[in-house]
Every structure is written in structure tokens, then in C-alpha cells.
Amino acid sequence: MINYAVNDDFKKEAPRLLKLMLVFVFLLTVCLSGTAGTAEAASSDLIIVNKKTNKLAFFSDGKLVKTFPVATGKSKELTPEGSFPVVVKVKNRPYYKENIPGGDPANPLGDRWLGLEVNGTKGTTYAIHGNNNESSIGKYVSAGCIRMHNDDIHWLYPKVARNTKVVITTSSLGMETLATNNGYKLGSKSFAGSIMLNGVSTKLKDPFMLKNSRVYVPLRESVAVLGGTLQRDAASGALIITAFGRTVKHVPLTGKATVNGKTVTMIPSLDENNRLMLPLGSLPALLGLDVEWKAGSKTAVIKK
Known part of the structure; x- marks a missing residue:
């Protein structure tokens, strides 16, 4: 016969063991839920560091939010290139090499550390962090890490x-092109733009739009500036x-048009606040024009 008797010592310890088990389950649940939430939060964010310009760009929700100056490695090979996840976040990390406590003004790491997983280093070797010498930012001076102004890393740290x-x-x-080239989906952004036709520049009243690294122009106003006419076919909606x-027929929001009766493919037009936006890159095929985009002046230079 199996003896189900429980000794007195177990009876005394049972409540304490039960509490410990409950605490363990609670902590495990918090850890798992926290991990899932973190992964989800990171999916819409991206950081790009361009060593050529010593700039850091922070993207969130499909938009370039802010750009910062940074310092990188003394030589090109010191700051590794590639794609690396943030795996460690530490406030007031000590500078172990010289036994400087975390938070000390003399600490060259500043008081914020975003550690990167680079070749198995697990966020302990390479990081985006603060500094103890603000004048070093923008220069090639580090041992491999990416330094920021302390005010800048304070802004960035809680958002990453x-x-x-x-x-x-x-x-x-x-930065936006680099983001797109690395698989990041950019949302749309409106801005004031101009069309220069045969050397004469006209600033449009309606905004241009940048979406997925493509420039779109407001169709109606652009056609007017180019000296054309725009009508609608009531029967087809074209x-x-x-x-x-040239005579171009295009059904809005589609990826096709006819040019003098011949069908051509194009990037689909878009509706933006009840304005039809035409991809600037489609103008050569549709109207036989030479088009060059000047990003600095936000001008579409068009020649016939």
C-alpha cells in the first residue's frame, strides 16, 4: 500500500514553497510578455549610422524622425559595418578598463549605453553611447563605438x-535611400517643390510627396505649369x-496609361488628400521629357 502521509516538516514548508512557485510563474510571465512587446516595438524602428558623414538617423513608424552628429572609429575598420541589433540597454555603465564608476563625469561612455550584438560580443564591446568630451562629436576619434552628445543620447535612449x-x-x-535599401518601408512625406522647365522655375502651390523614396507631383498643377491641358472622360473616368x-489617357490609381493610343506601364498614381499625385519618374514615358530631380532644392528639372 502506498503511504500518502505527509510529514510535519513538509506541512510547514508547503505554504512557503507555494508562494515561491507563484512568484516564479509571475516573473516568467512578465519576462516573456516583455520580450514580445520589445520585439514588436522594434519592428517599426531603424537606426542608420553613416561613417562618411558621421551622422546617425533614427527612423520610427516609417519616417525619419531625427538626425544627430556622432563620433566613430579613429580608423575605418574600428567601427564595424553591417546590420546589428541593440541587445543591451544600460544606464550608468562603468568604464571597466580604467575602473571609472558609472555616472562619473570622467566616464568616457557617458551615462547611456545601447549595446550592439557584433560577432558574438553580446552588446558588451560595441555600442551607441554618450561621452565625456563633447568636442569629440563629429570626429573620427573612438576605439570603435559610436559616441553621441549626451543630450542626444538622453533623447534617443528611451525611444530605442x-x-x-x-x-x-x-x-x-x-539616409532615406539607405533605409529603403535596407528593407525599411518609408511612409509618405509632403513638401514644397518646384518645376523648372527649360530654365524657368515655378514653385507649385500644391505640395510634392515623397513615398517609398519616390517623388510624386500634383498632376493638375504640374500639367498646367508644363503648358498642357487636363480633361476627364466621363464614360471611362480616365x-x-x-x-x-502627345495625348495621354490614364485611369487614376492604376499602373497603365495610353500614349497616342499605345499602352505603357507606369508606377501607379496616388490619391493624397483628394489630389491625384503622379510619379515624377513616369513623365519621360508619358510625355517624352528629360527629368532630373534636384533633392537639395526640391526641384524637378524638365527639358524637352
């Missing part, structure tokens, strides 16, 4: 979740553009 991707590169491309000896 673990697992946020950090891309480190050396490039002449703009817009009819007449300019530069």
Missing part, C-alpha cells in the same frame, strides 16, 4: 527598444493629358 536594427555603413547616399504633341 531591444532588437532595434542598427545599420552602420559608409555611403554617399541619403484623365486625358494633352501636352508636347
